[in-house]
Amino acid sequence: MFRTSGLRLPRPWTSPLRAGEMANERLRAALLERGATVAELAETIQVDAKTVERWITQGRTPYRKHRFAVASFLGAEETYLWPDALTPQQAAAVSESEIVTIYPHRWAVPRDAWGRLFLGAQREIGVLVYSGTFLAQDTGIMRLFAEKAKAGARVRILLGDPDSPEVARRGADEGIGDGMAAQVRLSLVLYQPLRRLEGVEVRLHRTILYNSVYRADDQLLANMHVYGTPAADAPVMHLRKVLGGGMVSTYVDSFEAVWANATPVES
The missing domain is CATH 1.10.260.40 (lambda repressor-like DNA-binding domains)
Incomplete structure (x- = not known):
């Protein structure tokens, strides 16, 4: 029989964490x-x-x-x-508090609401669209983008690649065919003066968009895309980031994912 008397057996290793605990x-x-x-x-x-x-x-x-x-x-x-x-109910309540207002159509968003959104930006302005011609044609907004870039804000514009099948499909869905690609090319021309400024970047994406996103720091307007309906007739949500909420972060993450795979437009 094996005797252990006088022998010191090694102590088993134990975690410094208690049962059920895990490092954050x-x-x-x-x-x-x-x-x-x-x-x-x-x-x-x-x-x-x-x-x-x-x-x-x-x-x-x-x-x-x-x-x-x-x-x-x-x-x-x-x-x-x-x-x-947070419980699911608490998380839902916090996220719901990020909704400032909902507009039934993009055309129902007051013009000064767009101005206030971008005027409040200090760090970041982001636009994710297929063409966004209505914005590029607004000389007041274009001037504001230029002023924000000169003040140190990062201005990033994402337009659909006019030669991509995604833009062609969206044009077909809206019933304007090649008109969507033509609108993108018009926006590229209208953005040309901005593209010469330091701090302004324009890229082309080949992404199926479910929303257009207009971001200013921790606020954004999200324009839904509805099949067969022009974006101007689709609803828009105005969101403001709240700690603990996840809606704004979801749209921002989507913007960053599209940006990472988009092609820069040369100045």
Whole structure:
């Protein structure tokens, strides 16, 4: 019989986390991306640094007021950092609060609403359309885009590639055939003065669009695309980003995905 008397057996390895706990890698990554330390975050939101460490290494969920403060400091979504913190009902209620108003048609959006949207932009203006000729023909909006670019905002315009099957199909759906491609080419001409400015970028995409998106920082107008209906007759939602909400982020992510695969238009 094997005797263990006098022998010291190795202790089994145990995780420093308690059962059911898991490190919050999203919070850790967001902190690194911000270039901030645990101590800086703790000081900003007025909690002990050890508390922040537990949020990261043990996956502890902070109180709601602390989640809001952390998300604000890191410029991240509360629901991204703690996806299980809100119930489905709470998440839906927060997202619904991002809706400012809904217009039954694009033509029903007051002209000054477009001006106020882009006038409030400090960092980012984004336009995702097939042609967007109505906007390119508005000299006041074009002047505003130029002023914002000169002030340091990034202005990005995404137009449909006039030679793409996606633009041809949208023209057919709206009943204007080759007219859609012609509108895109007109918009390219109208945007030409803007394209010479630093901070303004124009790209062509080959994407099936379900919405046109007009973005100014954390606000946007989303124009639905309805089969057989011109975009001007389709509904528009005015959205404003709210921490914890996901609607604006969904449209922004869509814009970035199209932008990443689009072709730059040479100045």
